[in-house]
Amino acid sequence: MKKSSFQESINHLRAYLQINTAHPHPDYSSAISLLTNFASSVPNLKAQTLHFTPNKTKPLLLLTLPGSNSSLTSILLNSHIDSVPAETSKWSHPPFSAHYAPDGKIFARGAQDDKCIGIQYLEAIKNLATNQEHGFKPVRTVHVSFVPDEEVGGFDGMAKFVESNEFKELNVGFVLDEGQASPVEEYRVFYADRSPWHVVIKAVGEPGHGARMYDNSALENLMKSVEMISKFRESQFDMVKAGLAANSEVISVNPVYLKAGIASTEGFVMNMQPSEAEAGFDVRMPPTADPELVRRKISQEWAPAWRNMSYQITEKGPLRDYMGKPLLTHPDESNPWWSVLKQAIEAAGEKLNAKAEILGSTTDARFMRQMGIPAFGFSPMKNTPILLHDHDEFLVDTVFMEGIKVYESIIKSLSSYIGA
Numbered sequence: 001m002k003k004s005s006f007q008e009s010i011n012h013l014r015a016y017l018q019i020n021t022a023h024p025h026p027d028y029s030s031a032i033s034l035l036t037n038f039a040s041s042v043p044n045l046k047a048q049t050l051h052f053t054p055n056k057t058k059p060l061l062l063l064t065l066p067g068s069n070s071s072l073t074s075i076l077l078n079s080h081i082d083s084v085p086a087e088t089s090k091w092s093h094p095p096f097s098a099h100y101a102p103d104g105k106i107f108a109r110g111a112q113d114d115k116c117i118g119i120q121y122l123e124a125i126k127n128l129a130t131n132q133e134h135g136f137k138p139v140r141t142v143h144v145s146f147v148p149d150e151e152v153g154g155f156d157g158m159a160k161f162v163e164s165n166e167f168k169e170l171n172v173g174f175v176l177d178e179g180q181a182s183p184v185e186e187y188r189v190f191y192a193d194r195s196p197w198h199v200v201i202k203a204v205g206e207p208g209h210g211a212r213m214y215d216n217s218a219l220e221n222l223m224k225s226v227e228m229i230s231k232f233r234e235s236q237f238d239m240v241k242a243g244l245a246a247n248s249e250v251i252s253v254n255p256v257y258l259k260a261g262i263a264s265t266e267g268f269v270m271n272m273q274p275s276e277a278e279a280g281f282d283v284r285m286p287p288t289a290d291p292e293l294v295r296r297k298i299s300q301e302w303a304p305a306w307r308n309m310s311y312q313i314t315e316k317g318p319l320r321d322y323m324g325k326p327l328l329t330h331p332d333e334s335n336p337w338w339s340v341l342k343q344a345i346e347a348a349g350e351k352l353n354a355k356a357e358i359l360g361s362t363t364d365a366r367f368m369r370q371m372g373i374p375a376f377g378f379s380p381m382k383n384t385p386i387l388l389h390d391h392d393e394f395l396v397d398t399v400f401m402e403g404i405k406v407y408e409s410i411i412k413s414l415s416s417y418i419g420a
């Protein structure tokens with residue numbers, strides 16, 4: 001076996017990006033075939049496809065490189081196979097063509113989030129295996145997981161996986177999952193995610209003629225709530241604007257839909273005040289936020305029954321770990337994995353942002369942190385604009401290749417660390 005050339009590595013990435021794994025109909029089976037096929041070119045890398053749903057439509061690919069000391073915990077490198085959808089007409093190139101521009105940019109949905117890291121893990125392991133005289137023999141076992149459904153909450157993917165016997169048997173001691181691009185030279189590491197709630201508030205009220213002014217219409221009730229919510233949002237955002245907190249360190253509340261009005265085939269009826277109205281909000285809480293405070297705010301201020309309001313909170317995953325502690329992995333010397341990771345990145349000649357961050361959005365790492373397993377978010381993309389979930393998501397070829405080198409150093413260091 002020989003190491004992939006620059007062009008071969010790029011081809012691997014592009015082939016993966018060309019498989020449309022966007023919701024609502026991700027083509028998981030083609031992706032798994034491609035990855036399994038690639039994995040079979042790496043000696044000693046064993047592949048198994050796991051299923052945690054009865055109809056087997058959400059496969060999870062688990063690759064394993066056995067270590068020499070099976071009494072030590074293993075390392076898990078995770079990425080998700082699925083992507084968010086793309087509005088094709090708003091892109092400069094078709095989002096599943098993986099257009100390779102002369103300046104090195106590869107345009108595709110998933111280029112940053114997060115198919116890049118999946119291929120980089122494999123390329124790095126392959127390079128390690130090729131560079132060593134007798135093949136790469138890690139001390140700790142290294143697992144690479146490709147999971148379904150992260151973008152829709154991970155409930156049929158990582159959430160089920162961490163609960164399974166298969167997972168327990170892996171005896172995972174440390175996890176790397178996705179992070180986010182860095183617009184500057186320093187790489188970024190994430191030690192926590194924000195926990196998401198989907199909050200729907202509903203108002204009912206007096207119906208009536210559109211010309212009449214009266215109290216207690218459904219939309220008036222809803223709009224009062226929207227005002228209160230906007231004030232809270234502003235108070236959080238003001239802390240960010242004043243430089244007192246990062247965006248991901250405050251509670252965000254963003255309106256995501258509004259539903260009201262009497263519809264007819266001609267559009268909305270303009271002279272009727274409806275008796276029902278509803279709005280949806282994406283709420284994200286940093287790990288140290290008090291969810292009970294937010295719950296009280298919702299029931300007493302944002303959707304009080306006395307204003308004819310009701311609400312529904314859908315908690316999208318855990319808020320605390322199995323010990324009741326905030327879901328975070330300490331990015332300091334108290335956590336030996338932090339030092340190993342940091343030193344491995346620096347050993348590759350790269351720089352790390354001095355401050356580890358909370359990720360503004362949410363990843364599958366929360367399910368592993370819930371189990372008490374330390375997990376950092378890291379996607380080695382430097383000097384790269386943050387384009388996840390955006391139009392024209394791209395990654396530059398040389399940035400992708402540098403990321404492979406960094407993972408080689410990281411995988412070598414993590415898998416040979418015997419302290420923890």
Ligand SMILES: CSCC[C@H](NC=O)C(=O)O
Binds near residue numbers: 151
């Ligand atoms: C509600 S959990 C969904 C997870 C998703 N992850 C990435 O964008 C997110 O919205 O952050």
Ligand SMILES: [Zn+2]
Binds near residue numbers: 113114
């Ligand atoms: Zn992602």
Ligand SMILES: [Zn+2]
Binds near residue numbers: 113388
């Ligand atoms: Zn995403």
